Amino acid sequence: MGVLNVTPDSFSDGGLFLDPEAAVARGLDLFEAGADLVDVGGESTRPGAPAVPPQEERRRVVPVIRELRRHGAGLLSVDTTKSEVARAALDAGADLVNDVSGFRFDPEMAGLVARQGVPAVLMHLRGDFGGMHREPRYRDVMGEVTAELRESMARAERAGVARGQLILDPGVGFAKDAGHSLAVLARLPELQALDRPVLVGPSRKSFIGKTLDLPVGQRLMGTAAAVAAVVLGGAHLVRVHDVPEMVQVVRLCDAILSSAAAPDEVAETAGIASGSGGD
Ligand code: HH2
Numbered sequence: 001m002g003v004l005n006v007t008p009d010s011f012s013d014g015g016l017f018l019d020p021e022a023a024v025a026r027g028l029d030l031f032e033a034g035a036d037l038v039d040v041g042g043e044s045t046r047p048g049a050p051a052v053p054p055q056e057e058r059r060r061v062v063p064v065i066r067e068l069r070r071h072g073a074g075l076l077s078v079d080t081t082k083s084e085v086a087r088a089a090l091d092a093g094a095d096l097v098n099d100v101s102g103f104r105f106d107p108e109m110a111g112l113v114a115r116q117g118v119p120a121v122l123m124h125l126r127g128d129f130g131g132m133h134r135e136p137r138y139r140d141v142m143g144e145v146t147a148e149l150r151e152s153m154a155r156a157e158r159a160g161v162a163r164g165q166l167i168l169d170p171g172v173g174f175a176k177d178a179g180h181s182l183a184v185l186a187r188l189p190e191l192q193a194l195d196r197p198v199l200v201g202p203s204r205k206s207f208i209g210k211t212l213d214l215p216v217g218q219r220l221m222g223t224a225a226a227v228a229a230v231v232l233g234g235a236h237l238v239r240v241h242d243v244p245e246m247v248q249v250v251r252l253c254d255a256i257l258s259s260a261a262a263p264d265e266v267a268e269t270a271g272i273a274s275g276s277g278g279d
Pocket of ligand 1: 003005007009010011012041043044045046079098099100121123169171172199200201202239
C-alpha cells in the first residue's frame with residue numbers, strides 16, 4: 001500500500017502532493033513502482049496537526065481519487081475517520097476505507113461501510129487525535145491492542161459489516177511510544193488469533209527515528225528493517241512511502257517465507273539460478 005498524502009502538513013511528505021496534479025502523478029508513480037493499492041489521505045495525524053473540516057478534506061481527496069480512477073489506477077483506499085469524506089471518496093471511485101480510529105470517531109462510518117459493501121481497514125488507536133500522543137500506558141501492549149481491535153470488529157459486525165471485509169492494523173505510532181511500537185512489531189504474530197488480514201504502517205515513523213537517532217528524511221533503512229520484520233511476522237499489507245525500495249524488501253521476505261514450504265519450487269518460480277556460489 002503506497003501512501004499518498006494530499007496535505008500541507010503530513011509528518012514526512014507534507015505539502016509535496018497538495019496540488020492535485022502532483023498528487024495524481026505521484027499516485028500513478030506508486031502503482032508503476034509496484035504498489036498493489038494506494039491510500040489517499042487529506043488529514044495529517046501527526047502530533048499537533050490541526051483538525052481538518054470535512055469539506056476541506058473532501059476537497060483535497062475527491063478530485064485526486066476521481067482522476068486516478070479515470071487513469072485506470074489500481075485499488076484505491078481513502079484514509080479518513082469521517083463518513084462524509086469516505087462516502088464522497090467511494091462515490092468518486094475509491095475501493096475501500098482506511099479508518100485509523102477503527103470506526104470509533106464517527107458513529108456513521110460502520111453503517112456506511114456496511115451499506116456500500118466495501119472492505120475496511122480498522123486500525124488501533126486509543127483516545128483521540130488530540131490526546132493520543134500524551135504518555136500512552138499499557139500493561140501488556142499487544143494483549144490490549146488485540147482486545148481493542150476485537151471490540152472494533154464487533155462494532156463493525158453489529159453495524160452489518162461482513163467479517164470477511166475487515167483488515168486489521170495495530171496502529172504503529174498511534175497512542176504508542178517507541179517502546180510500544182517496537183513491542184507491537186515483535187509480537188505481531190499474536191494478531192493472527194483474530195483470523196483477519198493484517199496491515200502495518202511503520203514507514204518513516206518516529207520509533208525508527210528514536211531507535212536510530214535519525215531525522216525523518218533518513219529513515220529508509222530503518223523502514224526496510226521494520227517492513228521485513230512485519231512481513232516475516234505475518235503482515236499481509238504494509239503501508240509505505242518508499243514503494244520501489246519496499247517492493248524489493250517484501251519480495252525477498254515472501255521468497256524466504258515460501259522457501260520454508262517448498263524450497264525447490266520457489267527457486268524455480270522466482271527464476272533463482274541454482275548453484276551454491278557464495279555471493
Ligand atoms: N499511519 C499514518 C496514517 N494512516 N493508516 C493505517 N492504516 N496505518 C498506519 O500506520 C497509518 C495510517 C501516518 O502516516 P502518514 O500518513 O505518512 O502521516 P500523516 O498522518 O502525518 O499524514
